[in-house]
Amino acid sequence: GNSVTQMEGPVTLSEEAFLTINCTYTATGYPSLFWYVQYPGEGLQLLLKATKADDKGSNKGFEATYRKETTSFHLEKGSVQVSDSAVYFCALSEENTPLVFGKGTRLSVIA
């Protein structure tokens, strides 16, 4: 079945550091890929998405590129802020199937 594996946290960074959260996937077909974010005390929100190979999703300074050859969708940000502290979930979906999520990576950014 389909699955998503993402790096375990927690990840602790200083403000303005570079962020990478690794995500790899297993799928039977050609999925769409997503990053969701859950800020403290808030609900799950879509951060960015990519629907086909080589697409780059971007939002709020975060980027991820759909790499079919390596089955990866790593999340990156060049300079993190304290307000980026949250739990980040990588997810995939194929046609007419619900989102499948990774276990989440908690990011803490300290000033």
Next chain:
Amino acid sequence: GAGVSQSPSNKVTEKGKDVELRCDPISGHTALYWYRQSLGQGLEFLIYFQGNSAPDKSGLPSDRFSAERTGGSVSTLTIQRTQQEDSAVYLCASSPYGGRGLGYTFGSGTRLTVV
């Protein structure tokens, strides 16, 4: 309403009791999903409703779990004879599309604690 509404926001129940969790999706969204978020386990898919089709129940962990969606709108997730391992945050999402993971809006969840 403007978003997906879940109630109650918190529920504490005794082991062995039944509980019902409610989800009000965004009006007009044909697809509705239930997930469970446990510490260290990420989001686990439970059940998926799409329009008038038979629901996809493949994620329900046991026959103590069931869900229904009345009139294509409100959904209720029922857990019978609750166990301590059922303690988790139960999330509902709705989507206008029903495919390829697009357009999901999540509710704030119901935190269930079984004591």
